[in-house]
Structure formats: C-alpha cells, structure tokens
Amino acid sequence: MKAIISPKYGSPDVLELKEVEKPVPTEEEVLVKIRAASINFGNLVLLKGEPHLARLAFGLRRPKYPIPGGDVAGIVEAVGENVRHFKPGDEVFGDLSACGWGSFAEYATAPEQALALKPTNISFEEAAAAPMAGVTALQGLRDKGMIQSGQKVLINGASGGVGTFAVQIAKSLGANVTGVCSTRNIEILQSLEADHVIDYTKDDFTQNAKKYDLILGVNGSHPISAYKRVLKPSGIFVHVGGAETQMYQTLMLGPFISMTSKKKMSSLLQKSNQEDLHFLKKLLETGKVKSVIDRQYKLNEVADAFRYFEEGHAQGKVVISIH
Missing domain, CATH: 3.40.50.720 (NAD(P)-binding Rossmann-like Domain)
Incomplete structure (x- = not known):
C-alpha cells in the first residue's frame, strides 16, 4: 500500500510517499481501508518533534510512529476474531493518536475502541475532520x-x-x-x-x-x-x-x-475517547455540529497540506482525501 513516511523529525520536506507492507489486524483490531484523514496540531508536533518534551512520547531521535495521521474515516475491510462491534463493510471514523497513528496511508489497523460508526449523513472527508x-x-x-x-x-x-x-x-x-x-x-x-x-x-x-x-x-x-x-x-x-x-x-x-x-x-491534554466520539457522532447526525473544511489534498500532496497548515491561517480543517 501507499503511505506517507516520516523518517526523521523536521519540516514537511522530510515526508516521503512510499510503498509499504499492508498491515494485518490482530485478534482485537479492525483493518480500515482509509478514505480520508485530516491534520491537527498534534500532527505538526509529531512531524517536527517540537516542543522537545514531546519526544519523550514520540521518540527521542526519530519518530516512533513513522506514518503520521490521527484522524481517520474509511470502510472496514477485515476484523480480528475478538472484534464485536464492527464488521466488513461498515463505514467508520475515529482517532488513531492513542494507538500508533498511521492514517496518512491507504490502510490502517486500530482497536475497535478507537472507532465509531460514521454518521451516514456526512462525507468521509467531513467525518475525518471531526474526531480529534x-x-x-x-x-x-x-x-x-x-x-x-x-x-x-x-x-x-x-x-x-x-x-x-x-x-x-x-x-x-x-x-x-x-x-x-x-x-x-x-x-x-x-x-x-x-x-x-x-x-x-x-x-x-x-x-x-x-x-x-x-x-x-x-x-x-x-x-x-x-x-x-x-x-x-x-x-x-x-x-x-x-x-x-x-x-x-x-x-x-x-x-x-x-x-x-x-x-x-x-x-487540556486531549485524550481519545470512544464515548466522546459517540457523543460527537450524535451532534453530527442531528446537524447541531458540522465540519468546516478549508482545503482538501491528495495523499501525494500531504507535504503541501502541512506547509499550508503550519502557516496558521486555516479556516476550519485541512483534509487529506485518500481513496
């Protein structure tokens, strides 16, 4: 599969689009075919390794998580045998920041606790903009x-x-x-x-x-x-x-x-939480909340997306469309 790789800390120039091995879900995980992701401030911290205190969590010398991207929206392709709440074909969204990141790719695995069913009334891009x-x-x-x-x-x-x-x-x-x-x-x-x-x-x-x-x-x-x-x-x-x-x-x-x-x-130090994700899902479904999207980029344009995001003038979210 194609994925954005961050081999070292630095500017968006360090990001590379590469062919990597498609992940295989464990008994407790879901394999998601990713349709969209988005950029948050945490992604910028993971990319640059700044402030330096963040490297205690993300890796001292180089990123512990080479595929960045936390927010995700996509379609379940396979599930581990102990997964109870999702099945292949389900449309889901969620936050992978507490379980290895990795959404700037064509596929990712995640524990089911990191995901929720996507609201049916919004697009994958709108869903990917919301979790974090x-x-x-x-x-x-x-x-x-x-x-x-x-x-x-x-x-x-x-x-x-x-x-x-x-x-x-x-x-x-x-x-x-x-x-x-x-x-x-x-x-x-x-x-x-x-x-x-x-x-x-x-x-x-x-x-x-x-x-x-x-x-x-x-x-x-x-x-x-x-x-x-x-x-x-x-x-x-x-x-x-x-x-x-x-x-x-x-x-x-x-x-x-x-x-x-x-x-x-x-x-506040935000913590991904499935219960809060379900709460947010209801707000999105009822139209009380909507995702505001400034710009959309393709997977091979993630470096450009980061350059725009770090300027600090985005109106709402910067989204990555993947499939």
Whole structure:
C-alpha cells in the first residue's frame, strides 16, 4: 500500500510517499481501508518533534510512529476474531493518536475502541475532520470548563479546527458564545451562529468590560493574567493551544491562581475517547455540529497540506482525501 513516511523529525520536506507492507489486524483490531484523514496540531508536533518534551512520547531521535495521521474515516475491510462491534463493510471514523497513528496511508489497523460508526449523513472527508478537533473542543468545554446552559463563553481562536467545533458544541449545550477571530473569518463564525464575534485586529477582548463564565484559549498569545482579568469571579479559563509561553504560564501559574482565587486556570491534554466520539457522532447526525473544511489534498500532496497548515491561517480543517 501507499503511505506517507516520516523518517526523521523536521519540516514537511522530510515526508516521503512510499510503498509499504499492508498491515494485518490482530485478534482485537479492525483493518480500515482509509478514505480520508485530516491534520491537527498534534500532527505538526509529531512531524517536527517540537516542543522537545514531546519526544519523550514520540521518540527521542526519530519518530516512533513513522506514518503520521490521527484522524481517520474509511470502510472496514477485515476484523480480528475478538472484534464485536464492527464488521466488513461498515463505514467508520475515529482517532488513531492513542494507538500508533498511521492514517496518512491507504490502510490502517486500530482497536475497535478507537472507532465509531460514521454518521451516514456526512462525507468521509467531513467525518475525518471531526474526531480529534471535535473531541478536544468537547473535553475542553464540558470536562475542564464545566460549561452550563446560559453561560457566557468566549472562544479565542474560533475559526480554526478546534475553534469551529467549540463554537458549535458550546451553542448546542445552550451557551451564549463569543468567537474571536481575524477580519477574514468573521463570516465563518456568523455562519456557525456565534452570538457575538470579535475581530482581534480591531478590538482586544482582554481590554473590554465584558466578563465571561468560561474562556477556551485555542489560539493567541495573551498572558494568562489578561484572561483572568475578563473572567467572572468564578470563571474558568482552559488553555487548549496558542503560544508556547502561554502554555507554560498556565501549567506553572494556573494552579497557584486556582488555589488563591475562585477563578480557575487549567490546561487540556486531549485524550481519545470512544464515548466522546459517540457523543460527537450524535451532534453530527442531528446537524447541531458540522465540519468546516478549508482545503482538501491528495495523499501525494500531504507535504503541501502541512506547509499550508503550519502557516496558521486555516479556516476550519485541512483534509487529506485518500481513496
């Protein structure tokens, strides 16, 4: 089969399209003929090996997982004898980041816990765009942010992959949602029915008088003191992505702020979870959430897809169409 191989850490230039052996599922695994995959920030970390702390998980000198790609959507081709919930022909989607990655290829194996049946009302590309970004948004809002209906929620970095899902999920959970983005992305957030949109090129939300129950920091470089300033007295800030300095501030200063005030500052490390994938599937099936796709690339164009993604201006998700 054809697969994208990352033989060493580096820029997208290190990626190679090669013929490799087709994987064989174990007794506990499913073999998926992949129709689509997508790029997330985690893929960029796996490609570059940066920040260097990530190499403790991904391999110190070279990538432990030579075929990148976490999000996957495709058709079950074969199942191991102990697999109970899938059969050949089933259309599935999921996140392979906790079980070896490998979705930038024509086939991949995965434990059935990493997959769910694909919503029948969306394409493989739309399905592949959803798992990692959608579950990250869900876990940030619900598990870390403890979102409640009627709350005022701000999403900083609302037009990217995680951000577009966060806006929609927060709306589906009954929140009043403010999205922060650049001028070119205002229409996207309006189409997702954000209640308010702030253009960060014209207005700094951290200097406004408005206060929020929950802030999800998906992008940006504000110090956490700025986020704290616009939280309500018992508000919660959840760091999902953004500047590295902001991440370290949240990890180091967040616990102190949380202990010495009613305001809570925390950081999210997304964990793939089949139950959350099923929750996301229902939102996609009912139309409460949709995948926003910026660009689609073919398997032999993955390096170009990474180059575009690392520019940081993608509107929604960057998807790889494979079959």
